[in-house]
Amino acid sequence: MTDTHTRDTQWLRYMVLHQEREDKPHQHAGTVHAPDAEMALLNARDVFVRRPECVSLWVVRADLIFTCTQEELALHPDWIESLQPSGNPVEKYYFFAKLTQKGQFTHIGEVEAQNPTHALKIALQAYPDTHGFAWWVFPVKAVLKSTPDDIAVMFGPAAVKDFRDQANFHALSVLRKLMRKQEVEESHES
Amino acid sequence: MNPESKQALIDYLITMADDELILGHRNSEWCGHAPILEEDIAFANIALDEIGHAIVWYELAADLQGEEREAYANHMVYFRDVRDYRNTQLVELPKGDWAFTMLRQYLFDQFEMMRLEKLAQSSYAPFAEAATKIRTEEIYHLRHTQAWARRLGLGTEESHRRMQAALNDLWPYALALCEPSNRAELLTQGGYIPDSRALKTAWLEQVTAYLGEVGLAIPTDSSNLPLSRTHHTEHLGQLLSDLQQVARLDPMAKW
Amino acid sequence: MYGATVEPIEDIRTDAEKLAGFEARIARGEKIEPGDWMPDEYRRQLIRMISQHAHSEVVGMLPEGAFITRAPNLRRKLILIAKVQDEAGHGQYLYHAAETLGATREEMLDALLSGKAKYSSIFNYPTLSWADMGAIGWLVDGAAILNQTMLARCSYGPYARAMVRICAEENFHRRQGQDIVITLALGTPEQKAMMQDSINRWWWPTLMMFGPHDTDSSNSAVLIRWGIKTKTNDELRQAFVDQTAPELMALGLTIPDPDLHYDAATEHWHFGEINWDEFWNVVKGNGPCNAERMTARRQAHEDGLWVREAMAAYTEKYQS
Numbered sequence: 175m176t177d178t179h180t181r182d183t184q185w186l187r188y189m190v191l192h193q194e195r196e197d198k199p200h201q202h203a204g205t206v207h208a209p210d211a212e213m214a215l216l217n218a219r220d221v222f223v224r225r226p227e228c229v230s231l232w233v234v235r236a237d238l239i240f241t242c243t244q245e246e247l248a249l250h251p252d253w254i255e256s257l258q259p260s261g262n263p264v265e266k267y268y269f270f271a272k273l274t275q276k277g278q279f280t281h282i283g284e285v286e287a288q289n290p291t292h293a294l295k296i297a298l299q300a301y302p303d304t305h306g307f308a309w310w311v312f313p314v315k316a317v318l319k320s321t322p323d324d325i326a327v328m329f330g331p332a333a334v335k336d337f338r339d340q341a342n343f344h345a346l347s348v349l350r351k352l353m354r355k356q357e358v359e360e361s362h363e364s
Numbered sequence: 365m366n367p368e369s370k371q372a373l374i375d376y377l378i379t380m381a382d383d384e385l386i387l388g389h390r391n392s393e394w395c396g397h398a399p400i401l402e403e404d405i406a407f408a409n410i411a412l413d414e415i416g417h418a419i420v421w422y423e424l425a426a427d428l429q430g431e432e433r434e435a436y437a438n439h440m441v442y443f444r445d446v447r448d449y450r451n452t453q454l455v456e457l458p459k460g461d462w463a464f465t466m467l468r469q470y471l472f473d474q475f476e477m478m479r480l481e482k483l484a485q486s487s488y489a490p491f492a493e494a495a496t497k498i499r500t501e502e503i504y505h506l507r508h509t510q511a512w513a514r515r516l517g518l519g520t521e522e523s524h525r526r527m528q529a530a531l532n533d534l535w536p537y538a539l540a541l542c543e544p545s546n547r548a549e550l551l552t553q554g555g556y557i558p559d560s561r562a563l564k565t566a567w568l569e570q571v572t573a574y575l576g577e578v579g580l581a582i583p584t585d586s587s588n589l590p591l592s593r594t595h596h597t598e599h600l601g602q603l604l605s606d607l608q609q610v611a612r613l614d615p616m617a618k619w
Numbered sequence: 620m621y622g623a624t625v626e627p628i629e630d631i632r633t634d635a636e637k638l639a640g641f642e643a644r645i646a647r648g649e650k651i652e653p654g655d656w657m658p659d660e661y662r663r664q665l666i667r668m669i670s671q672h673a674h675s676e677v678v679g680m681l682p683e684g685a686f687i688t689r690a691p692n693l694r695r696k697l698i699l700i701a702k703v704q705d706e707a708g709h710g711q712y713l714y715h716a717a718e719t720l721g722a723t724r725e726e727m728l729d730a731l732l733s734g735k736a737k738y739s740s741i742f743n744y745p746t747l748s749w750a751d752m753g754a755i756g757w758l759v760d761g762a763a764i765l766n767q768t769m770l771a772r773c774s775y776g777p778y779a780r781a782m783v784r785i786c787a788e789e790n791f792h793r794r795q796g797q798d799i800v801i802t803l804a805l806g807t808p809e810q811k812a813m814m815q816d817s818i819n820r821w822w823w824p825t826l827m828m829f830g831p832h833d834t835d836s837s838n839s840a841v842l843i844r845w846g847i848k849t850k851t852n853d854e855l856r857q858a859f860v861d862q863t864a865p866e867l868m869a870l871g872l873t874i875p876d877p878d879l880h881y882d883a884a885t886e887h888w889h890f891g892e893i894n895w896d897e898f899w900n901v902v903k904g905n906g907p908c909n910a911e912r913m914t915a916r917r918q919a920h921e922d923g924l925w926v927r928e929a930m931a932a933y934t935e936k937y938q939s
C-alpha cells in the first residue's frame with residue numbers, strides 16, 4: 175500500500191492549557207501537534223478557541239511534563255519520602271492537579287525545585303488541601319504563553335461567530351409546536 | 365455624500381466583498397483535505413473570517429442603497445453572473461498546492477491589513493468602524509500566514525521550490541490587487557478610501573522585504589497581464605456554477 | 620506517564636491483585652488515568668475504539684465537506700464550514716485521547732490509510748442533495764450524540780473528557796441539521812420531496828451506526844464490564860428511534876419502514892429488521908463510497924507529506 179508511515183511526521187505534541195476567565199485557573203484542554211512552540215500556540219487557538227471564552231493559552235511540549243497518579247503514589251508510600259533534590263540548579267515548576275474524578279487537570283500553583291520528582295514532592299507538601307487524583311509538573315520556562323495583547327486578536331473573534339451557537343436555531347420550538355398541535359388533533363379524534 | 369460618490373463607494377465595497385467571498389470560498393475547499401488535522405481547523409477559520417468580511421462589506425453596500433442586508437448579500441452572491449462579479453483574478457484561481465494557497469493568502473492578507481489600517485480612518489463612519497473590527501481578525505491571519513510562509517520558504521529544498529514557483533505564478537495577479545477601482549480617485553479625495561498608489565507602494569515594500577527574508581525572490585520578468593476586475597478566468601464560471609447550484613434550484617424558496 | 624525523565628514506579632502487586640484493584644476502581648466509578656495500571660485488553664480495546672472513533676470523525680468530514688461550496692445561502696455556508704471544522708476538531712481530540720494510551724498519530728493514520736483500521740460505515744454513503752446536510756445533522760449526528768453522551772461517562776479519564784467537549788459541539792450539529800430538515804419539510808413541494816428522498820436514503824444506514832445486535836457484538840460484554848460502554852447497541856438504537864421517529868413524522872415525513880409503529884405495551888417504537896447483509900458488506904469495504912473516501916484521505920495525506928516535512932525541517936534548522 176503506502177510507505178508513508180515510515181516517512182510521515184505528525185510533528186511534536188504540545189499540551190494546551192486554557193484559561194476561560196481571569197478569575198479562573200488554567201485548565202487542560204487537550205493537545206495540538208505542531209512543529210514548534212510558536213505554531214503550537216497558533217494551532218491551540220484554532221483548535222480550542224473556536225467558541226468563547228478564553229483569555230489565555232499556554233502550550234508546553236507533552237514530553238516535558240512529569241505525571242504521577244494517586245495510584246502510583248499509593249503503591250509506594252515511602253517513594254515520595256525518599257525523593258531527594260538532585261543538585262541541579264533550582265528552577266520554577268508549575269503544579270497541576272486533577273481534583274475530582276471527572277475533573278480536568280487544573281493549575282494549582284508553582285514550586286521551586288531541582289528536578290520534576292523533587293518538584294512533585296514539594297508541591298504535594300506545599301498544597302496539602304489540593305491533592306486530588308493525579309498530578310503534572312513541568313518547568314515554567316518550558317511554557318509558551320499568549321499575552322494580554324493577544325486577547326482581542328486571538329480570542330475576540332470567536333465571540334462574533336454566533337453561527338456556531340446552538341441557541342440560534344429555532345427548529346426545536348417549531349417542532350414542539352407541530353407536535354403539540356398533532357397531540358391536540360389526535361385527542362379530538364379519539 | 366453626493367450621488368456620484370455614493371455609487372462609487374458602493375462599487376468599491378462590492379470589489380472588496382467579492383474578493384473576500386471568492387477567496388474564502390477557495391479556502392473552504394481545503395476543509396477535510398489539509399496537510400494536517402490542525403490545519404483543517406485553522407484554515408477553515410480563515411475561510412470563515414473571509415466570508416464573514418465579505419458579508420460585512422455587502423451589508424454596508426446594502427445600507428447605502430436602503431436594501432435589506434441579508435437578502436441583498438445573498439442576492440449578490442447567488443444571483444449575479446460571472447460578468448457582474450468584481451473580484452480580482454488572484455482569488456478565483458484554483459487552490460493549487462499548499463504553497464500556492466498559503467502564499468496567495470499571505471499576499472492578500474498583507475494587502476488587506478494595510479488597507480484596513482487606512483480604512484479605519486475613513487471619513488465614512490460605518491466604513492471606519494467595520495474596518496477596525498475586521499482588522500483584529502486580519503492581524504491573526506497575517507501572523508498565521510507569515511509563520512507558514514517563513515517555514516515553507518526556508519524549510520526544505522522542495523518546499524522552497526514550490527513556494528518560489530507559487531510566487532512566480534501569483535505575482536502578476538497579486539499586483540492587480542492594488543489597481544485602483546472605478547472612480548477611486550473621487551473616493552480618495554473625499555477621504556473615504558486610501559490612495560491606491562500609496563497603498564501599492566507600501567504593500568510592495570512590505571511583501572518584498574518579508575518574502576526576501578524567507579528566501580523568496582520577487583519575479584522581475586513577469587508579464588503584465590491585462591487584469592481588470594471586469595475580466596475573469598474560466599475558473600470563476602466553474603466556481604459560481606458550484607456555488608450557486610442549490611440556491612438557483614428555486615430562487616424564491618427559503619433554504 | 621509523559622515525562623520519560625524519571626524512573627517509573629515499579630508495581631509489585633500480582634496480576635490478579637492488579638486486576639481486582641482495577642475492577643474495584645471501575646465499580647466505584649473512578650476514572651482511570653494514564654499511568655494507572657490497566658489490563659492490556661482494556662488498553663487494546665480503548666485504542667481500537669478511540670482511534671476508530673477518531674477516524675470516523677476525520678472521514679466524516681468528506682460527505683458533508685462536499686457541499687460546503689454549494690451551501691444555498693451565506694448563513695448556511697458559514698454553519699456548514701463550522702460544522703465540518705468541528706468534526707476535524709473531534710478527530711483531533713480523540714487522537715489525543717488515544718495518544719495518552721501510547722498510540723501515535725503516525726501509527727493510527729497509517730492504520731487508517733492502509734485499510735487496517737475501521738471507521739463508521741455511515742460515511743461510506745454518498746451525499747446527493749442539499750437535503751442530505753439536514754439528514755446527516757439530525758440523524759447521523761443525533762445518533763452519534765447518544766453514543767457519545769454514554770462515552771462521556773466512560774471509565775477512561777482522557778476519553779471521557781474528550782467526549783464532554785465533543786458532546787457540547789454535537790448539539791450544534793444536530794440543531795443545524797434539524798433546522799435544515801424543518802425548513803425543507805415545510806418548504807416548497809420540491810424541497811419536501813428532496814427531504815423525503817434524503818430520509819429514505821439515510822434512515823437505515825443511521826440505524827446501522829449503532830452496530831450489530833448485542834448478541835452478535837463480540838466486544839460488548841468486556842466493554843460494559845470495564846465501564847467503557849454503559850449501554851448496549853440495541854438500547855441506544857431503540858432510544859434513537861423512540862426520540863426521532865415521532866419528530867420526523869410530525870413534519871409530515873415518512874420513515875421508510877413499513878413495520879414501524881408505536882407499541883403502547885412496551886412504550887417503545889417497534890421497528891423492522893435491519894438489512895445486516897448490507898451492513899457487513901459496507902463494513903467489509905464494499906459500500907458505495909468506501910474507495911472514494913479512502914482515496915480522498917490518502918490524497919490529502921500524501922499531498923501534505925512535503926508540507927509536514929518542511930515544517931519539521933525548519934524547526935530542526937533554525938530552532939534547535
Ligand SMILES: [Fe+2]
Nearest residue numbers: 384414417476
Ligand atoms: Fe478578510
Ligand SMILES: [Fe+2]
Nearest residue numbers: 676705706709
Ligand atoms: Fe463529531
Ligand SMILES: [Fe+2]
Nearest residue numbers: 706760789792
Ligand atoms: Fe458532528
